[in-house]
Amino acid sequence: MPFPQTLEAKPKIIFFTDFDGTITLKDSNDWMTDNLGFGQEKRRQGNLDTLHDKVTFRESFQDMMDSVKQPFPECIRLLCENIKLDPYFNDFYQWSRQVGVPVIVLSSGMTPIIRGLLVHLIGPEANDIEIVSNEVVDRPPKKKEEEGGWQIQFHDDSGFGHDKSLTIRPYAKHFEAHPDEPKPVMLYAGDGKPNCPGRSLNTGACLVLAVSSQTLPGVSDLSAARETDLLFAKEGYDLVVYCQKQGIPYTTFKDWQSIMATTKAIFEGKTTVKEVAAESAEKAKQGKD
Numbered sequence: 001m002p003f004p005q006t007l008e009a010k011p012k013i014i015f016f017t018d019f020d021g022t023i024t025l026k027d028s029n030d031w032m033t034d035n036l037g038f039g040q041e042k043r044r045q046g047n048l049d050t051l052h053d054k055v056t057f058r059e060s061f062q063d064m065m066d067s068v069k070q071p072f073p074e075c076i077r078l079l080c081e082n083i084k085l086d087p088y089f090n091d092f093y094q095w096s097r098q099v100g101v102p103v104i105v106l107s108s109g110m111t112p113i114i115r116g117l118l119v120h121l122i123g124p125e126a127n128d129i130e131i132v133s134n135e136v137v138d139r140p141p142k143k144k145e146e147e148g149g150w151q152i153q154f155h156d157d158s159g160f161g162h163d164k165s166l167t168i169r170p171y172a173k174h175f176e177a178h179p180d181e182p183k184p185v186m187l188y189a190g191d192g193k194p195n196c197p198g199r200s201l202n203t204g205a206c207l208v209l210a211v212s213s214q215t216l217p218g219v220s221d222l223s224a225a226r227e228t229d230l231l232f233a234k235e236g237y238d239l240v241v242y243c244q245k246q247g248i249p250y251t252t253f254k255d256w257q258s259i260m261a262t263t264k265a266i267f268e269g270k271t272t273v274k275e276v277a278a279e280s281a282e283k284a285k286q287g288k289d
């Protein structure tokens with residue numbers, strides 16, 4: 001359900017999440033490029049070129065996808081055979097449905113692929129998950145179902161192809177304008193690594209700007225009321241380091257079992273996002289000493 005309908009049921013928590021490498025174990029776009037497109041070596045070169053600002057993430061990703069010539073339905077079929085979800089994501093999703101926590105996928109990938117994988121691996125109820133991502137369209141004069149017949153259509157004009165903060169921002173603005181309404185806790189889970197090491201920090205930053213603007217100078221137009229929000233950052237990835245450096249409220253996760261435990265505890269009032277973030281900060285400090 002898109003904004004603002006998401007708010008009609010007055011959810012206690014809204015859960016935004018990345019897809020590739022966060023809900024899935026492997027990145028689906030990397031898999032397609034390596035196995036159906038121009039291969040791993042060229043993909044890595046594209047990653048490096050993005051890292052060194054020779055091309056944007058958007059350009060590099062477009063090149064990757066343009067190198068995949070299989071008809072689009074065939075790509076989805078092969079991905080369903082080769083990409084697995086985190087083994088605990090379905091448990092989390094079933095719990096979120098029961099208690100009325102909307103799950104919104106924000107991805108730099110492609111909506112029909114994400115929908116195809118989620119429905120294949122979870123079942124038809126995965127059709128209820130809102131997905132905000134890039135689209136896939138025909139490549140005229142061909143149709144998507146033909147060899148070389150599809151292309152990516154980016155979500156917006158940003159160098160990321162999809163600026164994830166654009167989806168979160170209206171929620172923040174809504175609660176700025178309606179301070180009397182109970183504000184849901186807004187959580188985000190990500191690995192900070194959509195296809196591209198290094199550049200991932202920027203992509204991570206893009207969503208971090210949306211969830212905790214008050215910690216970053218110069219972004220004061222975003223709501224200070226967002227200070228209770230929390231970012232789940234995948235253990236051992238760049239996003240953790242970024243959060244530590246910027247003082248952004250975060251906690252780490254290994255898989256969706258740990259995300260569910262923390263989210264449930266917040267939902268049930270056994271802890272708060274502030275307590276969770278303080279624990280993570282304390283742990284990180286002890287690790288360094």
Ligand SMILES: [Mg+2]
Nearest residue numbers: 020021193194
């Ligand atoms: Mg990712």
